[in-house]
Amino acid sequence: MSKIHSFFPTLIYRADEAAPARLITDLEEASLMLAHEDEAGIKWCEKHGYSGYTSYASLSDLPGSIAAFKALEKRLDLHVSKFIKALHWDIRGGKPICDSLWVNVLQEGGAHSSHIHTNSVISGTFYVAVPPGAGPIVYEDPRHALMMAAPPRKQNAPRELKSHISETPKPGALLLWESWLRHEVPVNRAEGLRISISFNYVIGPKD
Template sequence: MSQIRSLFATRLYRAALSEHAPVIDADEMAQSCYSIAEDDEAGQVWCEQNGYPGYTSYASLTDLPWRFPVFGDLVTSLDKHVAAFVKDLEFDLGDRALVLEDIWINILPEGGAHSSHIHPHSVISGTTYVAMPGGASALKLEDPRLPMMMAAPTRQKGCREELRAFIYEAPNVGDVLLWESWLRHEVPMNMSEEERISVSFNYRWD
């Protein structure tokens, strides 16, 4: 009897951040993001020089959990989510652990986008969502096999999710998404008149 199986799964973790304590106050997190963005002159300069729409602390700040207690609480929660994802992935970490490598703020205005990229040198990457107004862009995830498909025809409209070349994951405020850092992803143009706020992060094998 013939068999068809799905091989080489790409896992995506999605959960409410509140599933693991401490509970993060969304309004406090949003206010902290705006306060940091306003004071971070180096980050503002970097965004302007590199054509980054809106604001990111990616290239300027490395101590968010120290600056604001709400970010310290966030990392405590994220550590637990990442541990749950690692269990699902069945990683053999030996006597080492995955630890937070960096964490940064993203404030994306109307018309802003973040082009396709990966996160080298990390194991797990992810984002938690602070503000997602109506019309804010979903996270676009790319099938890692796409560059090798060469002459393959396109898939039928409405094909099974596991066969699609791109997945658009539309998170809610308070959600956390985790994926393996080699998975290419992007943030399409924000079509909302309001700002899309998220906090992204990487975990490395320490």
């Protein structure tokens, strides 16, 4: 008698109604305001060829300066705590702390190349505006570097066995993952703006 076990899972947390409609509207207005008024961020995007706007390199404390982002952070804290429980982490009396949070306003033709989030433990994205055709976020099997001569997966392989997994978001959706998980955003083919808020969490001491 034989049996196949499944070990070492990669968990991705999704909540489709992580914020009420009013907060989503407030976040969209705040994001577009920043995209027009954050001169340092605009210059950084122009210098680095970013198609659209991001506050990643210019504004370090959005929750401390804009109420809508603070309201979102409070909601994120609850979801991150639930995800940590699902991961069965022993955080030794510590607590998850939002270390950074930034806006992404991606224009048509823009993309985020494959990357990880260093110096954090949980990363994620909250989606504010996702026009039709904006495309998914794509996660890569973290074992790729170890597969060596392994054959490719069949096209009809079960989702949990594929080399890349796509999650198509919608406004109000939240995705969380462990920060070492490589991911990318394919080219935005929508005519409208794809607006999202990304963030990183670390484990810090309790108050």
